[in-house]
Amino acid sequence: MTKPKKKPPRQSYNCLKCPGYCCTYPRICVTQEDIALLAEHHGLTHKQAAKKFTKDGHEPGEIILRRQEDEHFGTACMFLDQESRGCTIYEGRPTICREFPGVRRCGYYDFLFFERRTLEDADHISVTNNDWM
Numbered sequence: 001m002t003k004p005k006k007k008p009p010r011q012s013y014n015c016l017k018c019p020g021y022c023c024t025y026p027r028i029c030v031t032q033e034d035i036a037l038l039a040e041h042h043g044l045t046h047k048q049a050a051k052k053f054t055k056d057g058h059e060p061g062e063i064i065l066r067r068q069e070d071e072h073f074g075t076a077c078m079f080l081d082q083e084s085r086g087c088t089i090y091e092g093r094p095t096i097c098r099e100f101p102g103v104r105r106c107g108y109y110d111f112l113f114f115e116r117r118t119l120e121d122a123d124h125i126s127v128t129n130n131d132w133m
């Protein structure tokens with residue numbers, strides 16, 4: 001007798017209601033495969049995509065996505081839409097973005113909803129520090 005397949009656990013977060021905390025990490029690391037996907041997505045060569053969208057990180061060999069100014073968090077990934085707070089290259093996004101948070105819950109989402117509930121403000125955007133202001 002075959003065992004019934006276990007259902008994957010339901011996600012308990014909703015990226016559509018989040019301002020994109022994970023897109024505001026200072027170091028969003030990419031691989032050469034990710035750059036190849038970025039190149040394909042934008043109709044560029046690998047070299048052009050690497051130059052336009054990435055730069056060297058602090059660690060040896062580390063490559064990270066370029067950033068832009070962000071109204072709420074100081075800076076964020078260059079591909080984060082400032083209005084919708086969604087990813088503008090969803091189909092071409094890097095592996096690390098596809099895999100985050102990797103578990104059923106997202107700590108940022110829990111934090112956001114704790115704050116929104118406490119303040120009774122469904123649109124509140126919580127920041128963890130304001131050093132950049």
Ligand code: SF4
Binds near residue numbers: 100106
């Ligand atoms: S921080 Fe969590 S809820 Fe927000 S966009 Fe990223 S994965 Fe989604």
Ligand code: SF4
Binds near residue numbers: 088
């Ligand atoms: S590529 Fe998209 S999902 Fe990844 S950090 Fe940038 S905006 Fe977020």
